[in-house]
Amino acid sequence: MLIGVPQEIKIGETRVSMTPSLCRRCVKLGAKVLVEKNAGVSAGFTDAEYRAAGAQITNSARKVWREADMILKVKEPLPAEYDLMRPGQTIFTYLHLAAGPELAKVLLRKRILGIAYETVEGVDGSYPLLKPMSQIAGRLSIQIGAYRLQSQLGGSGVLLGGIPGAMPGHVVVIGAGNSGAHAVQMAVGMGARVTVLDVDTRKLEALDAEYRGRVVTLMSNPANIETEVADADLLIGAVLIPAAKAPIVVTRRMVKKMRPGSAIVDIAIDQGGCIETIRPTSHEKPTYLEHGVVHYAVPNMPALVGRTSTIGLTQATEPFVALLVQKGIERALNEHRGLAAGVNTRDGRITCEAVAKALGYA
Numbered sequence: 001m002l003i004g005v006p007q008e009i010k011i012g013e014t015r016v017s018m019t020p021s022l023c024r025r026c027v028k029l030g031a032k033v034l035v036e037k038n039a040g041v042s043a044g045f046t047d048a049e050y051r052a053a054g055a056q057i058t059n060s061a062r063k064v065w066r067e068a069d070m071i072l073k074v075k076e077p078l079p080a081e082y083d084l085m086r087p088g089q090t091i092f093t094y095l096h097l098a099a100g101p102e103l104a105k106v107l108l109r110k111r112i113l114g115i116a117y118e119t120v121e122g123v124d125g126s127y128p129l130l131k132p133m134s135q136i137a138g139r140l141s142i143q144i145g146a147y148r149l150q151s152q153l154g155g156s157g158v159l160l161g162g163i164p165g166a167m168p169g170h171v172v173v174i175g176a177g178n179s180g181a182h183a184v185q186m187a188v189g190m191g192a193r194v195t196v197l198d199v200d201t202r203k204l205e206a207l208d209a210e211y212r213g214r215v216v217t218l219m220s221n222p223a224n225i226e227t228e229v230a231d232a233d234l235l236i237g238a239v240l241i242p243a244a245k246a247p248i249v250v251t252r253r254m255v256k257k258m259r260p261g262s263a264i265v266d267i268a269i270d271q272g273g274c275i276e277t278i279r280p281t282s283h284e285k286p287t288y289l290e291h292g293v294v295h296y297a298v299p300n301m302p303a304l305v306g307r308t309s310t311i312g313l314t315q316a317t318e319p320f321v322a323l324l325v326q327k328g329i330e331r332a333l334n335e336h337r338g339l340a341a342g343v344n345t346r347d348g349r350i351t352c353e354a355v356a357k358a359l360g361y362a
């Protein structure tokens, strides 16, 4: 099998889908690896390291796409890459198709075997390839939010930790999963007042037990959300319904009631966002102001910390990549149900029910 590792082209992206150590393992297992020149540089990996690990380097993205049996990527293919895909090729990457109808059409037209990181399942039904990036995005959301609250940037001028004698900032996190729980951890660490809401009581119970009253846990329903959002200095959107478009849990009316200069970080933007006023932004222009509230919605937040994110991502993908190389794609998918759950498109059809529903194919 020839694995192609193209350089990521999404604005501000710094991650790469394969480290030299994963490359070495794939080569040992019998694969050939073709890496685009400088693909790993922004994550701190040089072409020389990939060469030493057995990869071939090319300065042509076209060659990588044309020759690879399997393209290993980080972010979903962008329009500039649509023409490069070879019909029938396998692409293993984040796809986020529920929020990407155009990409879905291309994958169907080209009969791509699209295996989406975000729907690959662990034995316990968890999403092991989503987890590390969600942890990173959750942690980053608080440092980004704290920064955006600064007066000079148009924020309300609230210091999340406060000082003795002055109220700390109020951080409201909606969704207590991987990203939400890590946002809570950082917010508590900074000394903020923290409220977290979820529809899953087990998630709330776990956080309640962990923080012993230091964090307020609330059932996520419209009444609770409305009250908490109105008092939030920093609102974090962290909900997920696997593979589906994110539900809108915060309405425009609620955003209008927030204090001027308060901030929203909608981590769930890659699935469409869970706040009515949100639209995707990029690392080049990460925020916009609406109803006096700062909105941040970058779909590839982990790119801010490319080194940590690349290590986190590839240590999660490694067992699956190794399986695909060792057994071959068909056998690996037949024998590993969790990996098979990652298949979103195949032979011109959408094979993931939630994605098909979200895009109106079901």
Ligand SMILES: NC(=O)c1ccc[n+]([C@@H]2O[C@H](COP(=O)([O-])OP(=O)(O)OC[C@H]3O[C@@H](n4cnc5c(N)ncnc54)[C@H](O)[C@@H]3O)[C@@H](O)[C@H]2O)c1
Pocket (backbone or CB within 6 Å): 118, 130, 131, 133, 134, 135, 137, 174, 175, 176, 177, 178, 179, 180, 197, 198, 199, 200, 203, 220, 238, 239, 240, 241, 246, 247, 249, 266, 267, 268, 269, 270, 271, 298, 299, 300, 301, 302
């Ligand atoms: N922007 C980025 O750079 C970035 C990076 C990583 C992950 N993400 C995205 O962040 C989102 C969250 O991922 P995760 O790994 O934390 O998911 P997760 O499954 O671990 O957690 C999601 C939580 O949302 C809860 N939820 C569902 N509906 C809800 C509702 N109506 N109200 C409150 N809570 C609700 C679930 O019960 C669950 O606890 C996903 O869309 C993921 O793709 C974005």
